[in-house]
Amino acid sequence: MRKGYKAMLDEAMQAIVTLTPEQAAEHLNKPDVVFVDIRDPRELERDGLIPGSFHATRGMLEFWIDPESPYHKPVFAEDKRFIFYCAGGLRSALATKTAQDMGLEKIAHIHGGLSEWKKAGLPVQDWKPKDKK
Template sequence: MPLKIRKTVQQMVDEANRDIETIPVADAIKLVGQAGITFIDIRDPRELWREGTIPGAINVTRGMLEMWIDPQSPYAKDYFQTGNKFVFFCAGAWRSALATKTAQDMGLTPVAHLEGGLGAWKKAGGPVQKVEPKR
């Protein structure tokens, strides 16, 4: 018998987008390198190697996000305790909407996500940094 889901991914993304801040690409491009702004790339490392990333972005894979945000977790990362504004992004803005909503629900503020993801960023001519696989 096929799975009967209660909510589609699209419904979840739409709900998240109603509750979070979305930054238009043109505005986000102006934030690169600014003090107090941290871009969080939640894509898989293989995506970074193929597509590059926003200069200075920190890669936090979606699977570790909650553990790295929570200061009580043994996996907590200090950069989430800086008080910076965090701008989450992914390839097309679905994963980042869900990640931003999760981070906000956990109490991380201020948080936002990039409208259209890295795809929209590249179309708008935003700077992209090459990422090499770690050996």
């Protein structure tokens, strides 16, 4: 193996902006900020999410960001600041680096992810998928 996940994380952490949960919380409810939850649906069902978050599973991220992809999501073409998070901050660090490499400029991730967010006593809401009543 040429490069493992630890080396990839080290590279990402040197290149991206990392916010503490408290710093990220200062951006809640701002119209020019989108919190992006990259966890899978089982995690959202089990643990909830940061209020108002946009859900983009890690496996589709590159396709949803690229405007030339048939799966492109218009939210990623908006002039907004994107704050990525996952459960513990590892996947979101890699996702943030990827999104940055793809051209998103105002971007950061939350150190420690949703786990640290919850430990800080910050708000979490239940996830209600669109296809469930």
